Amino acid sequence: MKPYHYKALVIEKSTPRVFSYHLSELPNRELSESEVLVRVHYSSLNYKDILSCQGNPAVTRRFPHTPGLDAGGVVERSNSSKFKAGDKVAVFCTPMGMNHSGGLAEYITVPEQWLVKVPDQISLMQVMVFGTAGYTSTLAVEEIIKHTPPGGSVLVTGASGGVGSISAILLNKLGFKVTASVSREQGEAFVKSFGIKDVIKTNSLLGKGSHNLLPQKWDAIVDVAGGEVLSALLKQVKEEGLVIATGLAAGTHFSSTVLPFILRGITLKGINAEGSSTEKKSDFLHKLASEWNCDELSTVYRLVQFKDVCEAIxxxxxxxxxxxxxxxxxxxxxx
Ligand SMILES: NC(=O)c1ccc[n+]([C@@H]2O[C@H](COP(=O)([O-])OP(=O)(O)OC[C@H]3O[C@@H](n4cnc5c(N)ncnc54)[C@H](OP(=O)(O)O)[C@@H]3O)[C@@H](O)[C@H]2O)c1
Incomplete structure (x- = not known):
């Protein structure tokens, strides 16, 4: 392969622990066995990309580093029998972008097992509107469909963010009675713009005092917050209800008594989107192209040009x- 340079976002570390990011040019490298070179058309920003840009060691330990958990593009060159030049492909929910060079680059070189073929019926941009956050939402929504009666009441926390907004849109489309919780002032208008009528402030969820149980409010909850928010939610889910833990925006630690579990029979279920198989991701892309496609998804993202990505971060x-x-x-x- 001829040597060339491509543009990429690069995070640099300067001593002792100061991090900065900028657009730069990187040299290409030869493909190893089973690796695929993809020309990236769209990428996205996820919560972990921002942590990576800030040098958070729980996400990225090796610098200089190119972040980007997600990428959608076209195969340019392939050392894999599963992919050929011209295939439309996407990468999401893999180790890419953490300690492996990520999707905020003109080109990515990735192992074949990270790639999913994108069906003709959906665009690369639509796949990136979902990306890692949206895929996580679909895993949470699938759990709710399995566990909750049709039309049941579902609370979504962090509904103005990626996982929360897409969860709320899908659950609303599927006929659940959605309540969205937000903290930021403009969050309510944003959530209402995609059709969610019942919006509450996240701090209203935090019960006052040290009660072990609070009035039962929802059949199911999708929680992106964790921390003290999750501690409070466990006390408020209805008998036999389901709480899905997807995130830690409010903190990693939470506390609970056994009472919601043994007196109300509630279930707490975690989601690990990165553990998904390629087959499951492929099913998801087909669902996205058909039954889960809806107009509201066009209101849930902002499109930025690569040259402006530092400003967006x-x-x-x-x-x-x-x-x-x-x-x-x-x-x-x-x-
Ligand atoms: N389990 C998995 O496989 C998986 C996959 C993807 C993401 N995640 C995790 O899911 C979480 C959300 O990701 P995302 O993509 O939705 O991020 P995001 O787009 O940045 O949204 C985060 C949301 O959290 C809310 N938030 C922030 N601080 C909060 C606090 N102290 N209490 C309550 N809410 C708070 C924010 O809304 P307001 O400020 O309006 O409340 C915001 O809407 C992250 O922790 C991420 O690491 C997990």
Whole structure:
């Protein structure tokens, strides 16, 4: 393969622990066995990408580093019998972007097992509107469908973020009675813009005092917050209800008594989207192209050009982003 350079977002570490990110040029490398070279058309920003940009060692330990959990593009060159040049492919919910070079680059070189073929009926951009956050939502929604009666009441926390907004949209479309919780001032208007009428403030969920149980409110809950929010939610889910833990935006530690479990028979279920098989991801892409496709998804993201990605990351860091950020990797990067 001829040597060339491609553009990528690069996070640099300077001593002792100062991190900065900028667009840069990186040299290509030869493909190893079973590796595939993909020209990236769209990527996205996820919660962990921001942690990576901040040098969070729980996400990224090796610098310089290119973040980007998600990528959608076209195979340019392949050392895999499963993929050929011209195939439309996506990568999401893999180790890419954490300690492996990520999707915020013109090209990615990835092992074949990280790639999923994208059906003709959906665009690469639509796949990136979902990305890792949206795929996580679909796993939570599938659990709710299995466990909760049709039309049941479901609370979604962090509903102005990626996982929360897509969960709320899908659950609403599927006929569940959705309550969305938000903390930020403009969060309510954002959530209402995609058709959720019942919106509450997240801090209203935190029960006052030290009660072990609180009035029963929801059949199921999708929680992106964790921490003290999750501790409070366990006390408020209805008998035989389900709480899905997807995130830790409010903290990693939570506390509970056994009472909601033994007196109300509730279930607490965790989601690990990265553990999904390629087959499951492929099923998800087909669902996305058909029964889960809906107009509301077009209101849940903002599209930014790659040349502006640093600005978008700064906006994310200062809590000015609602929903998803899709990054267009095509076009002119430097003006
Ligand atoms: N389990 C998995 O496989 C998996 C996959 C993807 C993501 N995640 C996790 O899911 C979480 C959300 O990801 P995301 O993509 O939705 O991120 P995001 O788009 O940045 O949204 C995070 C949301 O959390 C809310 N939030 C922030 N601090 C909070 C607090 N202290 N209490 C309550 N809510 C708070 C924010 O909304 P308001 O400020 O309006 O409340 C925001 O809407 C992250 O922890 C991420 O690591 C897990």
């Amino acid at each position: 700064r906006a994310y860091e200062s809590h000015q982003i609602f929903g998803r950020v899709v990054v267009n990797m095509e076009g002119n990067y430097y003006e």
